[in-house]
Amino acid sequence: MAEGEEDCHSDMVRTDDNERSGEANLQARELFLKAVEQEQNGALYEAIKFYRLAMQLVPDIEFKIAYTRSPDGDGVGKNYIDNNEDDSKMADLMSYFQQQFTLQESSIKLCQPELDVNQTHISVLPMELLMYIFRWVVSSDLDLRSLEQLSLVCRGFYICARDPEIWRQACLKVWGRSCNKMVPYTSWREMFLEKPRVRFDGVYISKTTYIRQGEQSLDGFYRAWHQVEYYRYLRFFPDGQVMMLTTPEEPQSIVPRLRTKNTRTDAILFGHYRLSQDTDNQTKVFAVMTKKKEEKPIDYHKYRYFCRVPVQETDHSFHVGLQLCSSGRQRFNKLVWIHHSCHITYKSTGETAVSSFDIDKMYTPLFFARVKSFTAFSEKPL
Numbered sequence: 158m159a160e161g162e163e164d165c166h167s168d169m170v171r172t173d174d175n176e177r178s179g180e181a182n183l184q185a186r187e188l189f190l191k192a193v194e195q196e197q198n199g200a201l202y203e204a205i206k207f208y209r210l211a212m213q214l215v216p217d218i219e220f221k222i223a224y225t226r227s228p229d230g231d232g233v234g235k236n237y238i239d240n241n242e243d244d245s246k247m248a249d250l251m252s253y254f255q256q257q258f259t260l261q262e263s264s265i266k267l268c269q270p271e272l273d274v275n276q277t278h279i280s281v282l283p284m285e286l287l288m289y290i291f292r293w294v295v296s297s298d299l300d301l302r303s304l305e306q307l308s309l310v311c312r313g314f315y316i317c318a319r320d321p322e323i324w325r326q327a328c329l330k331v332w333g334r335s336c337n338k339m340v341p342y343t344s345w346r347e348m349f350l351e352k353p354r355v356r357f358d359g360v361y362i363s364k365t366t367y368i369r370q371g372e373q374s375l376d377g378f379y380r381a382w383h384q385v386e387y388y389r390y391l392r393f394f395p396d397g398q399v400m401m402l403t404t405p406e407e408p409q410s411i412v413p414r415l416r417t418k419n420t421r422t423d424a425i426l427f428g429h430y431r432l433s434q435d436t437d438n439q440t441k442v443f444a445v446m447t448k449k450k451e452e453k454p455i456d457y458h459k460y461r462y463f464c465r466v467p468v469q470e471t472d473h474s475f476h477v478g479l480q481l482c483s484s485g486r487q488r489f490n491k492l493v494w495i496h497h498s499c500h501i502t503y504k505s506t507g508e509t510a511v512s513s514f515d516i517d518k519m520y521t522p523l524f525f526a527r528v529k530s531f532t533a534f535s536e537k538p539l
Contacts, residue, residue: 185214268313291317296535299327299357299395321345330395353440353481358532361391361492361523399430399444416531440481447474472502490525
């Protein structure tokens with residue numbers, strides 16, 4: 158009888174131990190899953206606290222359960238993935254984000270709303286429409302700066318902003334068919350960012366100051382001296398056109414007028430430019446500009462009673478050569494003068510006279526100034 162009572166008592170002790178271990182496993186599992194959720198939501202301090210409590214109950218709880226993320230999370234990355242890859246592989250965000258999307262469920266869209274909204278979210282749009290919106294962001298003005306800012310919204314927008322076709326079209330607009338190959342660059346984006354080019358989201362400006370001797374006074378006791386200041390403005394467009402203006406007016410009044418090509422500013426020169434890269438890897442900008450012609454009506458009554466002396470008609474064009482440089486932290490923000498000449502063509506004979514100007518201290522370098530209003534609106538997509 159005594160032996161039977163002992164066996165019965167030992168069975169009851171084992172049952173109590175099993176029940177206690179089962180409760181501990183359940184409690185540890187709940188704590189561990191809560192810690193996973195806190196870690197994925199960014200609350201690392203709370204996650205460590207729950208991890209510690211769970212491991213105090215069951216030291217090897219991590220290897221006993223197959224856990225998934227709580228449905229109350231932010232909806233990005235449903236499955237918890239045990240990744241043992243090196244941190245060096247995380248440097249390439251593009252490949253990492255694409256890998257995350259391939260590992261997610263098929264129901265996950267490119268982006269998810271952070272909060273529950275009643276309105277239609279942009280994530281329901283198909284990829285084709287999203288990419289068309291991104292082309293409007295870049296626009297025909299090649300505003301790649303706004304595209305880079307748009308990529309900071311979420312992982313899905315980051316992937317869309319790195320679409321090779323967008324960057325390829327931007328490169329073709331800047332360099333034409335000469336950039337059909339990416340060599341030596343690894344991507345079209347790298348080519349656009351690294352290869353020397355003029356900038357379109359602002360104006361290149363130079364200020365020249367000098368002292369000029371004036372006329373002697375009538376009594377001959379003194380001679381006046383004048384300080385002369387004037388500015389040169391250069392505005393480039395992605396389609397190969399350029400505007401240049403020399404004026405004493407300050408940038409505050411001139412820069413807003415240079416936003417479009419349809420400006421009515423007097424004395425402005427219009428023309429085309431091209432980029433040239435020499436064997437010494439120096440990029441030069443060559444432009445040919447002329448003054449916009451304005452047809453004036455002929456006053457026949459003015460020359461009614463006397464013979465008008467015929468004036469020989471001429472065409473004036475200005476040839477400019479500049480070297481593209483980088484200074485400070487900004488890239489491609491400096492233009493140094495290397496050539497400036499005026500070509501006068503006589504229409505009656507077809508002859509051309511060339512007058513070259515000496516490049517001296519009067520030709521100060523032009524420095525780039527970004528103008529936010531130039532890219533505030535999009536007239537048409539890329």
